[in-house]
Amino acid sequence: MSQIELVLFLESAVRLGIPLALAAMGETITERSGVINIGLEGSIIAGALGGALGALAFDGAGLGVMVGALAGLTVALVFAVFAIGLGADQIITGTAVTIGGLGMTGAVYQARFGATGTELSLPTLAPLAIPGLSDIPIVGSALFAQAPTAYVAYVMAPVAWYVLFRTPWGLELRATGEAPTAAEAAGVRVRTVRFAATLFGGAMAGIAGAHLALAHAGTFAENMSAGKGFIAIAVVVLGRWNPILVLFAALFFGAASALQFFLQALGFDLAYQIFLAFPYVLTLAALAGWVGKSRAPAALALPWEPHR
Amino acid sequence: MQLVNGRRLHWRIRPVVTLLVAGLVAGCGGESGEPSDTLRVALLTSGPVSDAGWYAGAYDGLLLIEDSLGASISHQQTATPAEFDEAFIAYASSGYDIIFAHGNEYQDAAIRAGEQFPDVTIVVSGGGRISENVAPLIFRLEEGSYLAGMAAAYMTESKVVGMVGGVAIPPARGTFVAFEAGVRAVDPEIEVLEVFTGDWNDVAAAKEATVAQLSRGADVIIHNLDAASFAVFQAVREVVDEGNVAYAVGMNSDQNAVAPDVIIGSAVIRIADAFLATARLWQSGGIGGAAIYANTEQDVIDFVFNPVLMDRVPAEAIERIASTKAAIRAGDVDIPRVVFVEGEDEGR
Numbered sequence: 001m002s003q004i005e006l007v008l009f010l011e012s013a014v015r016l017g018i019p020l021a022l023a024a025m026g027e028t029i030t031e032r033s034g035v036i037n038i039g040l041e042g043s044i045i046a047g048a049l050g051g052a053l054g055a056l057a058f059d060g061a062g063l064g065v066m067v068g069a070l071a072g073l074t075v076a077l078v079f080a081v082f083a084i085g086l087g088a089d090q091i092i093t094g095t096a097v098t099i100g101g102l103g104m105t106g107a108v109y110q111a112r113f114g115a116t117g118t119e120l121s122l123p124t125l126a127p128l129a130i131p132g133l134s135d136i137p138i139v140g141s142a143l144f145a146q147a148p149t150a151y152v153a154y155v156m157a158p159v160a161w162y163v164l165f166r167t168p169w170g171l172e173l174r175a176t177g178e179a180p181t182a183a184e185a186a187g188v189r190v191r192t193v194r195f196a197a198t199l200f201g202g203a204m205a206g207i208a209g210a211h212l213a214l215a216h217a218g219t220f221a222e223n224m225s226a227g228k229g230f231i232a233i234a235v236v237v238l239g240r241w242n243p244i245l246v247l248f249a250a251l252f253f254g255a256a257s258a259l260q261f262f263l264q265a266l267g268f269d270l271a272y273q274i275f276l277a278f279p280y281v282l283t284l285a286a287l288a289g290w291v292g293k294s295r296a297p298a299a300l301a302l303p304w305e306p307h308r
Numbered sequence: 309m310q311l312v313n314g315r316r317l318h319w320r321i322r323p324v325v326t327l328l329v330a331g332l333v334a335g336c337g338g339e340s341g342e343p344s345d346t347l348r349v350a351l352l353t354s355g356p357v358s359d360a361g362w363y364a365g366a367y368d369g370l371l372l373i374e375d376s377l378g379a380s381i382s383h384q385q386t387a388t389p390a391e392f393d394e395a396f397i398a399y400a401s402s403g404y405d406i407i408f409a410h411g412n413e414y415q416d417a418a419i420r421a422g423e424q425f426p427d428v429t430i431v432v433s434g435g436g437r438i439s440e441n442v443a444p445l446i447f448r449l450e451e452g453s454y455l456a457g458m459a460a461a462y463m464t465e466s467k468v469v470g471m472v473g474g475v476a477i478p479p480a481r482g483t484f485v486a487f488e489a490g491v492r493a494v495d496p497e498i499e500v501l502e503v504f505t506g507d508w509n510d511v512a513a514a515k516e517a518t519v520a521q522l523s524r525g526a527d528v529i530i531h532n533l534d535a536a537s538f539a540v541f542q543a544v545r546e547v548v549d550e551g552n553v554a555y556a557v558g559m560n561s562d563q564n565a566v567a568p569d570v571i572i573g574s575a576v577i578r579i580a581d582a583f584l585a586t587a588r589l590w591q592s593g594g595i596g597g598a599a600i601y602a603n604t605e606q607d608v609i610d611f612v613f614n615p616v617l618m619d620r621v622p623a624e625a626i627e628r629i630a631s632t633k634a635a636i637r638a639g640d641v642d643i644p645r646v647v648f649v650e651g652e653d654e655g656r
Binding site for chain 1: 355356357358359360364367368385387470501502503504505506507509510511512513515516517519520521523524535536538539541542545546566567
């Protein structure tokens, strides 16, 4: 690979990694509070459609991202009401929310743009080069000449890490995920914390979806989330529930997808499925404890009722 | 979890699901006392019909059958292979005459449903398996993509062209093999790149696959995708906006109007016409035990230039493609294909 090709590959890797990073960052916070939101995919596709409709309505991609975040949050609210408010099984609720999200967005899209579809040309989020940083050889343009939503992910990683591990809020959040009953005894409002963490995760997934539609593809297509919500959940595991590691894990997944397109375009005739599978093998290894110490929050996915 | 009685449980649930779905279908139809001689036609797709391409064409076909033959129609989008059987059973058991299953992925479930319900006729687009009441509807899209390959060869300046596919199923690989042959028929020196993304609707993957080919110097890109094709057009548009010359080629439906600024032409299946012809064939009792072929000869398969960009196409290309189309119709062009239909050989 020549240097130009290496730069193009890295740019592609970051572009593919950013939506995963945004969604996985939100899911990290959600899971740290003891809630696993399998409905992330529903929030992403809602964010993509919300972003597209918002950008068209307000004729601006920036406001589109806001609408996308709101759409993702709304979907997460549905999940939270059932899974946290009513104590329903989180996996089943999340699956229903994903299927519902894919179906609803399809119905809205077809009602708005016709049953047989059309290519929408949306106002796009233009890449924003950061002076100085984007001139760094090889990695500069890949990391620092991206859409503004990419910088949300970069900034969010250390901020989320700090809040999670260095502030009283973070301690309360982690306590609800590890030992909700003990946290309740210490005066933490467990369900409020879990609601907030889940809605935050939904909003981030919505931004990820809006990024797909407005910064990456420049269009909306039904089912365009294509499983990214589930990949983001794997990214959280590989990143060991640590926002900074999650950012790197997301970029790694992005690099793995980018690699298969590049190798195919270079004419390597090999099974592309191997490259698709590779990051998941590593995720399994992470889960099995072969890649550093890794442990899920103790109360993850367990329904919880307040004791009064 | 109780998995001991999984199989029996399945059979107990099945009629309930079937009844539920049948009830829904009847409910949607509105009139429960429909005369039994009304033709009832159903369509199954495993992706959204809003792709302005492969699935959209099938949906248009369903509507055309409703308009032309006064049929009562229904469409379902199946999300997972597990739903294929249930969808077939739901339609077959509630009295549908023809089920169009629009994709190669339905072929095995269609055979199973066909055995269980001998009165229904199932037509599998791009299918490979045949029985008494299950017939593949084979679109010879190779003929259209061969012509598209010739067009691409005339349009490329860099002498590199690209193909971006979804999943490498035989009908999709077939269109790419033929495209490559079309390119080589004009200029054997041209390099042809191929990428499969593994997903028909993943726009992000399709975008990056296209960018990877454009950055390798390709300046004409054909796709075989569903909704993700929009990202191919977008990627080409971005390099055009940067002042380069590049084109996309549409596929499956006439996509020239989808992105008229970048699509030089489309390899077309007139899916709607083929569906209507197939429904008429059923009415005359002509379906069963054999594949149904739709090709250039019947004008179902075609290659059409985009009228908006027509002035950029060299006159030689237009003439040669027109004469090759005539030769294909006459059966005089040997187009390579990927064989996947039972009992079929390399020949026409």
